[in-house]
Amino acid sequence: MKLKNMKTGFIKRTVMRQSSMKKTDMKKTDVKQTFYHILCRLLAFALICGVTASPSTVRAESGNLSYLSYAPDLKESELYARSAVLMDADSGRVLFGKDAGNPMPMASTTKIMTCILTLEEADLEAVVPVSAYAAKMPDVQLHIEEGEHYRLGDLLYSLMLESHNDSAVAIAEHTGGSVEGFARMMNEKAASIGCKDTWFITPNGLDASDTLTQPDGTSVTKVHSTTATDLARILSYCIKKSPKKKEFLEITRTASHQFHNLELAKDGSTSQGSRSFSCTNHNAFLQMMEGALTGKTGFTGNAGYCYVGALESDGRTFVIALLACGWPNNKTWKWKDARKLFSYGISHYKQTDITDYDYGFTPVVVENGAGDGRLLGTRTQVQPVVRQTEQKMLLSEKDQVEIRQVMPEHLTAPVKKGTKLGSLDYYVNGTRTASMPVYAGADVRKRSLRWYFELVLSRYFYPYLV
Numbered sequence: 001m002k003l004k005n006m007k008t009g010f011i012k013r014t015v016m017r018q019s020s021m022k023k024t025d026m027k028k029t030d031v032k033q034t035f036y037h038i039l040c041r042l043l044a045f046a047l048i049c050g051v052t053a054s055p056s057t058v059r060a061e062s063g064n065l066s067y068l069s070y071a072p073d074l075k076e077s078e079l080y081a082r083s084a085v086l087m088d089a090d091s092g093r094v095l096f097g098k099d100a101g102n103p104m105p106m107a108s109t110t111k112i113m114t115c116i117l118t119l120e121e122a123d124l125e126a127v128v129p130v131s132a133y134a135a136k137m138p139d140v141q142l143h144i145e146e147g148e149h150y151r152l153g154d155l156l157y158s159l160m161l162e163s164h165n166d167s168a169v170a171i172a173e174h175t176g177g178s179v180e181g182f183a184r185m186m187n188e189k190a191a192s193i194g195c196k197d198t199w200f201i202t203p204n205g206l207d208a209s210d211t212l213t214q215p216d217g218t219s220v221t222k223v224h225s226t227t228a229t230d231l232a233r234i235l236s237y238c239i240k241k242s243p244k245k246k247e248f249l250e251i252t253r254t255a256s257h258q259f260h261n262l263e264l265a266k267d268g269s270t271s272q273g274s275r276s277f278s279c280t281n282h283n284a285f286l287q288m289m290e291g292a293l294t295g296k297t298g299f300t301g302n303a304g305y306c307y308v309g310a311l312e313s314d315g316r317t318f319v320i321a322l323l324a325c326g327w328p329n330n331k332t333w334k335w336k337d338a339r340k341l342f343s344y345g346i347s348h349y350k351q352t353d354i355t356d357y358d359y360g361f362t363p364v365v366v367e368n369g370a371g372d373g374r375l376l377g378t379r380t381q382v383q384p385v386v387r388q389t390e391q392k393m394l395l396s397e398k399d400q401v402e403i404r405q406v407m408p409e410h411l412t413a414p415v416k417k418g419t420k421l422g423s424l425d426y427y428v429n430g431t432r433t434a435s436m437p438v439y440a441g442a443d444v445r446k447r448s449l450r451w452y453f454e455l456v457l458s459r460y461f462y463p464y465l466v
Contacts, residue, residue, distance in 0.1 A: 074344040080333040082304075082324035085228035086341045088349070088394040089236040089310060089317035092194070093433050094229060095345060095394065103197045103225040104323045107298030108163045109308045110205030110224070112235055113186050114171060115160055115251065119244035121185070122175045124153035127262055127270060133179075134169035137204065141166045142277060144261075149270070154259035154277075160252050160296065161279040168204035179203060193237045195230040199223065207302045231321040235308050239294060240317070252294040256280045285309055285338055293317070297334070307334040311342045316394055318345040349394040354401060354426055355436070359386070361405070364421060369413040370445040382411065384421050385441040391426065391434055402427040407438065413446040 076084075076098040083104055086096040094100060128150050135146045142164040144150065152174060158167040169179060176182025179202065186200035201208040201224040208224045226234075238248045261273035283295045285307070295309025304324040311318050320341045326333035361384040369380030384407060395401065407422040419440040426434040 073348075074340060078340060079322075079337045080325050080330070081228075081322040081337050083228040083321075084323070084325075084337060084341065085232045085319075085321045086345050087229070087232040087236060087319045087321075089240050089319045091393050091433055092233060092236060093394070093428065093431075094232075095318075095349060095396075096341065097229065100228045101197065103199075103223075103227050105207055105224060105300060105303035106205060106226045106231055106323060107300045107303035107306045108165075108205040109231055109296050109298040109306045109321070110200065110202065111159050111163060111168060111298075112238055112296050112308060113189065113200065114168055114182075114203040115156055116234075116238045116242050116244060116248055117182075117185055117189055118152070118156060118171055118175050119247050120242065122152060124151070124156070124247075126152045126174065127264065128152050128155060128170050128174040130166075130170050131173055134166050134173060137166040137169055138206070140164055144170060148273075148275075149262040149264045151259065151262060154257070156251055157254065157257035157259070157279050158277070161254065161257060161281045163282065163297065165204040165206060168202075172203035190226075190230070190234065193233060193241075195226070195233055198226040198230040198234075205298055205300065205303075207300050226323075228321040228323050231308050231323070232319045235294075235296075235310060235321070236319050239310055239319075249294055252281075252283070252296070253286070254281060283309070285335060288335060289339060289342060305331060305334050307338060309338060311345075313346050315351050316345070316349065318342055318349075345394075348396045350396070351392050352395045353390055354393050354395070354403075354434070355386075355388065355391045359403075359405065359424065361385075361438075362407075364408060364440075365410040366415055366444045367410055367412045368447050369415070370447045370451045380413070380444055382415055382421075382444050383441040384438045386424065386436055386438055388436045391436060393426075393428070393434065395428065400429050402430075405438070411440075411444075413444050415440050415444040417441065417443045 074096060079098055081098065083100060083102055084096075084098040085094055085100045087094055130144045130146055130148045130150070132146045135144055140163050142155075142158045142162070144166050150170070152171065155167045155171050158164045159171060172179050172182035176185050182203055183200050186203070187198070190198045190200065199222045201210050201222070205224065210222050211219050212222055213219050239245050242248060257279045259277055261275045261277075262270040263273045264270055283297060285295055286292045289311060291311045291313045293310040293312050295307060298306040304327050305322075306325065307320070307322045309320055311320075318341075320338055322334050322337050322341075325337055363381035363383050366380045366382050369382075371380035404425045404427065405422065406425060411421075417440055420437050421440055422438045424436045424438060425432055426436075
């Protein structure tokens with residue numbers, strides 16, 4: 001058993017079994033004893049139907065995948081950011097982290113959630129009215145005015161290219177009914193994609209805190225914050241899993257966008273207003289490194305300079321998140337850290353098909369299965385199969401890959417082809433990172449009275465067949 005695309009390294013195989021089965025292979029007896037035995041089995045299995053599984057069998061296979069890479073490792077001390085992450089956008093696996101699980105303010109990187117949530121929940125052709133609250137947001141501003149109207153899609157360009165705080169509030173009020181309602185939507189979305197240490201209060205990332213009452217009557221103070229890991233996870237969702245990923249990339253990769261406010265007539269129709277606007281993309285990293293895909297900057301007094309970005313290289317997609325990466329007079333530190341993290345990912349991680357193994361499936365015994373009637377006592381078996389042909393993951397030469405076959409020890413007939421039997425679970429350095437379902441490769445019928453009758457006849461008249 002080996003990893004087909006390995007160049008160097010090793011592979012080892014261990015098998016662990018938990019079995020509750022009794023060996024019931026029948027010894028040869030005379031026809032009368034056989035007949036009585038069959039009748040007893042018919043009564044015993046009369047009430048059994050469907051597919052049931054016994055305790056799992058776990059087959060583990062492991063190995064490290066090596067390839068030529070002489071680039072030096074990255075040390076946490078080499079980064080300016082107080083918190084940082086390099087993530088595989090496809091699997092969500094953290095490839096490098098520095099204090100990656102510490103909740104911290106994230107400033108305008110918040111706006112990637114504001115954007116993707118609006119894309120998924122609202123109509124970009126909708127007309128957005130400007131409230132007094134939105135109009136009084138601090139810089140950076142588009143300088144929209146109370147009572148004006150704008151196309152929602154235009155405000156998203158203002159949000160992501162120029163990072164306008166007033167546009168963010170107008171978007172939130174339109175999509176969520178209020179800033180508070182939109183914040184609830186943001187937190188629900190974050191939780192649904194696996195963010196465990198993120199709390200949104202504002203749609204623009206301005207520093208904020210909130211006091212919440214717990215079910216037991218106590219209160220807790222929450223601040224607008226996330227972790228580097230959660231922030232990278234949100235951007236990975238935006239560009240890989242969201243149904244609006246194409247629209248997200250189109251907006252965030254646009255170099256510039258021009259638009260006007262809207263004049264709203266009494267009959268509800270709109271026309272081009274007198275104010276015109278031009279937005280320019282301020283994500284300078286898009287021109288700094290080949291393959292730069294998207295990203296968002298941020299800054300507040302509490303958060304410092306922040307950045308979340310993505311880069312593509314040879315079929316790989318890396319996402320980074322940087323929090324507290326310097327304060328004024330250190331504005332370029334985030335670009336230096338970004339280049340270091342992306343360069344580390346490119347030089348150390350290879351896109352590897354981890355399904356390129358000989359799984360060596362052991363057929364699963366099917367109790368009460370109608371197999372070959374001539375072979376009394378032969379256990380009917382079904383061969384497990386996988387349908388997925390490829391499972392790619394970014395792996396380095398130091399990564400240890402383990403595949404665990406989680407399979408039933410036996411089944412009970414009938415079994416239908418395509419029935420899910422178990423799974424192949426993939427672990428990298430001890431952490432489960434992927435899974436593939438395993439299915440029954442064929443139908444297995446339940447033994448019937450006719451099957452037993454034919455079995456006895458074959459034993460009596462054709463003993464030489466046994």
